[in-house]
Amino acid sequence: MKTATRADEWMTLLQREGYRQTAAxxxxxxxxxxxxxxxxxxxxxxxxRKQYPGLGLVTVYRTLEKLEELGLVQRVHQPNGCNMVLRATQGHQHLLICTHCGQAVYFEGDDLHPLFERVAQGSGFDIQDHWLQLFGLCAACQKNPGEN
Incomplete structure (x- = not known):
């Protein structure tokens, strides 16, 4: 799907939630x-601000909050907190994040059931959902760690 088309869809969803369609x-x-x-x-x-010089930081935070509420973006969990966002996955996918350049790649991974069974049995929890993030170095950063 083209970014412009997806942007139009996101803008329409925001408008349905009472947010005006603005350039910001x-x-x-x-x-x-x-x-x-x-x-x-x-x-x-x-x-x-490069696209729209009048953009305000409050607008960024409020828009991110609504986009997360709508399931369009998700927070990325990192050791220093959950202050980064990324467009949400399509379907059930997991996330790889490069610790050097920040590149994010989604991957399929449904063969985790045995692990969840062991965790459930050991903890007494009824596991109902999960979200997996893996951190490492992408191929480009492995080849040229000082350039990215």
Missing amino acids: RRAIVEVILASQRALEPMEIFECG
Whole structure:
């Protein structure tokens, strides 16, 4: 799906939730959709201001909050907190994140049932859902660690 088409869909969803379709919000949506990596709100703000110089940081935070509520973006969990966002997965996928350049790649992985069974038996929990993130170095950063 083209980014412009997906951006239109996201803007329509925001409008249905009472958010006006503005150039500022469109800039935020387009920055997120164009990124192949998780972004901090400040990065979204800085990139969005290139498209729309009047963009405000409060608009970024409010829009991100609504996009997360709508299931369009998800927070990326990292040792220093959950302050980065990434467009949400399509279906059930897991996430690989490069610890050097931040590139994010989704992957399929449904062969985790035996692990969950062991965890459930050992903990007494009835596991109902999961979200898996793996961290490492992407191929480009492995080859050229100082350049990215």
